[in-house]
Amino acid sequence: xxxxxxxxxxxxxxxxxxxxxxxxxxxxxxxxxxxxxxxxxxxxxxxxxxxxxxxxxxxxxxxxxxxxxxxxxxxxxxxxxxxxxxxxxxxxxxxxxxxxxxxxxxxxxxxxxxxxxxxxxxxxxxxxxxxxxxxxxxxxxxxxxxxxxxxxxxxxxxxxxxxxxxxxxxxxxxxxxxxxxxxxxxxxxxxxxxxxxxxxxxxxxxxxxxxxxxxxxxxxxxxxxxxxxxxxxxxxxxxxxxxxxxxxxxxxxxxxxxxxxxxxxxxxxxxxxxxxxxxxxxxxxxxxxxxxxxxxxxxxxxxxxxxxxxxxxxxxxxxxxxxxxxxxxxxxx
Amino acid sequence: xxxxxxxxxxxxxxxxxxxxxxxxxxxxxxxxxxxxxxxxxxxxxxxxxxxxxxxxxxxxxxxxxxxxxxxxxxxxxxxxxxxxxxxxxxxxxxxxxxxxxxxxxxxxxxxxxxxxxxxxxxxxxxxxxxxxxxxxxxxxxxxxxxxxxxxxxxxxxxxxxxxxxxxxxxxxxxxxxxxxxxxxxxxxxxxxxxxxxxxxxxxxxxxxxxxxxxxxxxxxxxxxxxxxxxxxxxxxxxxxxxxxxxxxxxxxxxxxxxxxxxxxxxxxxxxxxxxxxxxxxxxxxxxxxxxxxxxxxxxxxxxxxxxxxxxxxxxxxxxxxxxxxxxxxxxxx
Numbered sequence: 061x062x063x064x065x066x067x068x069x070x071x072x073x074x075x076x077x078x079x080x081x082x083x084x085x086x087x088x089x090x091x092x093x094x095x096x097x098x099x100x101x102x103x104x105x106x107x108x109x110x111x112x113x114x115x116x117x118x119x120x121x122x123x124x125x126x127x128x129x130x131x132x133x134x135x136x137x138x139x140x141x142x143x144x145x146x147x148x149x150x151x152x153x154x155x156x157x158x159x160x161x162x163x164x165x166x167x168x169x170x171x172x173x174x175x176x177x178x179x180x181x182x183x184x185x186x187x188x189x190x191x192x193x194x195x196x197x198x199x200x201x202x203x204x205x206x207x208x209x210x211x212x213x214x215x216x217x218x219x220x221x222x223x224x225x226x227x228x229x230x231x232x233x234x235x236x237x238x239x240x241x242x243x244x245x246x247x248x249x250x251x252x253x254x255x256x257x258x259x260x261x262x263x264x265x266x267x268x269x270x271x272x273x274x275x276x277x278x279x280x281x282x283x284x285x286x287x288x289x290x291x292x293x294x295x296x297x298x299x300x301x302x303x304x305x306x307x308x309x310x311x312x313x314x315x316x317x318x319x320x321x322x323x324x325x326x327x328x329x330x331x332x333x334x335x336x337x338x339x340x341x342x343x344x345x346x347x348x349x350x351x352x353x354x355x356x357x358x359x360x361x362x363x364x365x366x367x368x369x370x371x372x373x374x375x376x377x378x379x380x381x382x383x384x385x386x387x388x389x390x391x392x393x
Numbered sequence: 394x395x396x397x398x399x400x401x402x403x404x405x406x407x408x409x410x411x412x413x414x415x416x417x418x419x420x421x422x423x424x425x426x427x428x429x430x431x432x433x434x435x436x437x438x439x440x441x442x443x444x445x446x447x448x449x450x451x452x453x454x455x456x457x458x459x460x461x462x463x464x465x466x467x468x469x470x471x472x473x474x475x476x477x478x479x480x481x482x483x484x485x486x487x488x489x490x491x492x493x494x495x496x497x498x499x500x501x502x503x504x505x506x507x508x509x510x511x512x513x514x515x516x517x518x519x520x521x522x523x524x525x526x527x528x529x530x531x532x533x534x535x536x537x538x539x540x541x542x543x544x545x546x547x548x549x550x551x552x553x554x555x556x557x558x559x560x561x562x563x564x565x566x567x568x569x570x571x572x573x574x575x576x577x578x579x580x581x582x583x584x585x586x587x588x589x590x591x592x593x594x595x596x597x598x599x600x601x602x603x604x605x606x607x608x609x610x611x612x613x614x615x616x617x618x619x620x621x622x623x624x625x626x627x628x629x630x631x632x633x634x635x636x637x638x639x640x641x642x643x644x645x646x647x648x649x650x651x652x653x654x655x656x657x658x659x660x661x662x663x664x665x666x667x668x669x670x671x672x673x674x675x676x677x678x679x680x681x682x683x684x685x686x687x688x689x690x691x692x693x694x695x696x697x698x699x700x701x702x703x704x705x706x707x708x709x710x711x712x713x714x715x716x717x718x719x720x721x722x723x724x725x726x
Binding site: 131133134135136161163164165166168193195205206207208209210211213214219221222223230232234238256264282283284285286287288289290292293294295296297299300301303306307308309326327328330331332333336337340341343344347348351352353354355358360361362363 | 464466467468469494496497498499501526528538539540541542543544546547552554555556563565567571589597615616617618619620621622623625626627628629630632633634636639640641642659660661663664665666669670673674676677680681684685686687688691692693694695696
């Protein structure tokens with residue numbers, strides 16, 4: 061089913077206000093969820109909203125708490141999340157990194173003790189909308205085995221890099237696992253295989269079968285040992301610089317909460333060759349888009365470009381929502 | 394064959410001095426090559442030295458030129474490489490980022506117009522040896538198709554993250570291709586398959602056959618679309634912030650030269666909880682290392698840990714060198 065974007069935002073924000081969130085925060089949080097689904101990232105948009113509300117109801121998320129500055133170390137600001145809503149806190153932290161970058165060309169905010177920030181890409185787009193490169197990542201609970209291991213001891217720690225470009229920025233938003241559990245579930249529901257190997261089956265062989273992977277819980281790191289190593293490094297940098305929990309520490313909690321995040325912005329508008337940059341980005345993206353496609357019918361797109369079509373469709377026809385998800389959300393009003 | 398580390402350094406540096414490089418620079422460059430082979434990264438150690446020398450002989454590398462500060466934008470320093478030796482320039486840029494981080498906790502140097510920096514991991518280790526987190530990457534000539542494309546229009550743009558820890562820092566040093574051409578060549582020479590899919594064969598199917606991949610030149614990005622996207626984003630950030638060439642621009646030159654690089658250091662010694670960090674890193678690495686291994690006989694290691702064994706062996710028995718490579722190098726004296 062499809063729901064108009066504004067109706068979606070109104071519904072979500074009223075659910076949050078009912079739970080004591082201030083009007084302006086509820087509107088922001090609702091938009092962050094709606095934006096994810098609008099852009100096609102359903103797993104961290106509407107599909108995740110009921111869990112977010114249940115975390116409010118169970119007290120893991122404090123609707124009136126907000127992230128705040130804890131200390132400064134040189135130019136790096138360390139913030140703490142105070143159990144506030146993860147997406148609102150992350151939005152604040154990114155905004156602060158952007159502000160800092162307006163002064164020093166580069167701004168870094170490390171945020172500890174935050175809740176799950178939902179769709180990572182939102183904060184990359186936020187940087188790009190403010191004329192900044194955004195580089196950010198989060199750690200997570202242990203949900204993936206390290207390369208060579210069979211038990212989950214590292215996080216899938218999503219990494220985002222965004223580069224502003226006209227109305228369609230470059231947006232890379234990648235978890236360190238090849239597929240999330242949400243994606244595996246969707247493939248299983250649709251009776252489809254993963255497009256590439258996504259994990260291991262019970263015999264320890266790589267497989268595209270989403271059901272077999274969900275059974276072993278042995279997700280494959282993207283790029284095998286490469287994604288495994290990157291996940292470990294990103295976890296350490298975020299938790300050290302923020303002074304917050306490592307993936308290991310998060311695993312000792314009841315649910316995934318109190319994560320560590322790293323936000324960096326680079327303000328391109330301060331550079332004297334800003335106009336030249338626009339040409340350079342355009343040429344690079346055009347060069348990539350005009351690659352010879354493997355399948356003649358499938359044009360090559362730069363990362364973030366495909367999202368635009370989904371977004372336009374969502375704004376015209378309404379945002380796609382799974383009926384069962386929308387039923388659940390409607391029950392929260 | 395094996396050659397004592399010091400002998401190796403002396404041989405390489407005398408070859409460089411003979412070509413007009415100053416004594417101290419020749420020693421530094423020789424060490425950077427020797428360190429790569431010492432740590433097992435032969436493709437960017439000794440194996441690459443003859444090409445480096447040929448670039449000096451052909452005038453692509455100017456042995457007496459050095460990178461220099463071009464401008465400051467806020468806290469970011471923009472340096473230019475002036476066709477100097479890529480590894481020496483990169484070492485200078487990383488050292489400057491480290492210096493800057495001693496003042497501001499974070500230091501960023503973007504370097505344009507540099508030559509190939511050889512082994513990327515060296516500069517991560519350099520940061521770690523100075524008590525800093527190091528995050529750095531380079532772009533490259535077009536050598537890999539974007540995801541969905543069949544012709545090479547993106548670079549394999551290696552990314553490094555290093556985190557200091559005792560005498561064995563965490564070191565992630567990953568190209569955005571699943572395997573380099575150097576690695577494919579080695580597998581082919583040894584009559585082995587790649588351990589995982591490394592590219593496409595002539596029918597457009599994923600394959601582990603290194604010969605088939607070398608034939609199509611369709612390298613597989615690590616993590617498929619993920620490595621492809623990341624390569625594009627890293628290229629843009631390095632070239633925009635440095636004001637240097639994009640991968641597309643580099644592809645228009647006669648050989649791979651004039652690349653753009655990004656160096657970031659975070660000085661952990663400035664943080665009041667530095668001691669706590671040491672405990673946190675140790676616990677995380679111990680947690681990973683004590684994972685249940687897939688094969689009982691193969692212990693899980695954190696990234697950078699395996700290198701230590703190779704290094705110890707190299708320092709004890711001598712650094713491994715391929716005989717044909719050593720013969721080539723000996724011919725340059």
